[in-house]
Amino acid sequence: MRPLVATIDLSAVCHNYAVAKRCAPGREAFAVVKANAYGHGVQEVVGALSGIADGFAVASLEEAAQVRAVQGQARILLLEGCFEAGEVQKAQQLRLDIAVQDHRQLQAVLSAPAGSPLNIWLKLDTGMHRLGFDSLGLRAAYAALAGNQCCNELNLISHFACADERGHELTEQQLECFLDVLDLDFDQRSLANSAAILMIPAAHMDWLRPGIMLYGATPFADLSAAELGLKPVMTLTAQLIALRHVAAGESVGYGASWVASRDSVIGTVSCGYADGYPRHAPVGTPVVINGQRVPLIGRVSMDMLTVDLTDSAGAGVGDSVELWGNQLPVDEVAQAAGTIGYELLTKVTSRVPRRYRPNE
Secondary structure (H helix, E strand, O other): OOOOEEEEEEHHHHHHHHHHHOOOOOOEEEEEOOOHHOOOOOOHHHHOOOOOOOOOOOOHHHHHHHHHOOOOOEEEEOOOOOOOOOHHHHHHHHHOEEEEOOOOHHHHHOOOOOOOOOEEEEEEOOOOOOEEEEHHHHHHHHHHHHHOOOOOEEEEEEEEEOOOOOHHHHHHHHHHHHHOOOOOOOOEEEOOHHHHHHHHHOOOOOEEEEOOOOOOOOOOOOOOOOOOOOOOOOOEEEEEEEEEOOOOOOOEOHHEEEEEEOOEEEEEEEEOOOOOOOOOOOOEEEEEEEOOEEEEEEEOOOOOOEEEEEOOOOOOOOOOEEEEOOOOOOOHHHHHHOHHHHHHHOOOOOOOOOEEEEEO
16 A cells, blocks of 8 residues: 555544534534545544534535435534525435525525425625625515524524634624624524634624634634644655655756755655645645654655655654644644645545544
8 A cells, every 4th residue: 555644533523623612612513524524534523523513514415415324313504505496405305404695595495395494594794705695685585584484493694704814804894794683583693613713702603613623723824723722633644765865966856946955865755746735835844754854845746745854864764754743733834835724634635545543
């Protein structure tokens, strides 16, 4: 087997969910498991949270069906609602909570054949300007749904644009916009994503929606996951598969973009961009070998990357290489590569085997 594996610590997922709940005592929380649980494996993550999580949130009916296959009774929220009118019946069959974010979705719900009443989450565009009704449209949708036999609970949901940037003025504006429609008698309300759970108590409402924090990464540029009390969930581990000595002036990798300034020892590592490691990661991005951080050099290839071991005594073929995880936060690698931890975790490809440490 190719020496590359993503080890998933399911006990860390449960720990991180508990952190979210402790931030907002008495509130319930949808564990966000869209995008294959941010690349961690939706069936395994949902299974680990069985009996712990109050509900789960996904982006599509296909994802909802995967969760329902593991969790027969849990609440499952379809965050973007139904993409076609015919999906409403499927949502009824799966007993989903669904978002309704525009007139088209509203009409699909109102005109659907009689079936099990749905928990409807009307989505308010408080300033993200991606999905949702404006305030007037939301009031009209509320009037159309209130008391309708298609609707069990009638709830309110919105999403922050800048909660990860502490003190951003738009966040306060969005919160005020949300509060302005609470004269309507909603059954449940949900506003807080990971950043708001951790830093904006006024946004906690009835249901939280922890996403990136579940997986042990931070939503903030200036606060680490460890500082927030979160534990890393995924450790991506490769192997040192070759060593070679390169003379000063010799180049390494595609495009000969890195040239040795001194006689150097170069290691080749069994991970590349086809595995989800960012091709654009620059020279100097760290990896960990034998407890030491060593820098990436040259371009990341499809199946391999290279590191400078000149100052790392004792490294040898077969040594384990941590690309991110317990010794090296994924957020640090992401920052070095000019991206975010969300992207790195969700882009680990299917050819990388996942191995699961059980919830203990």
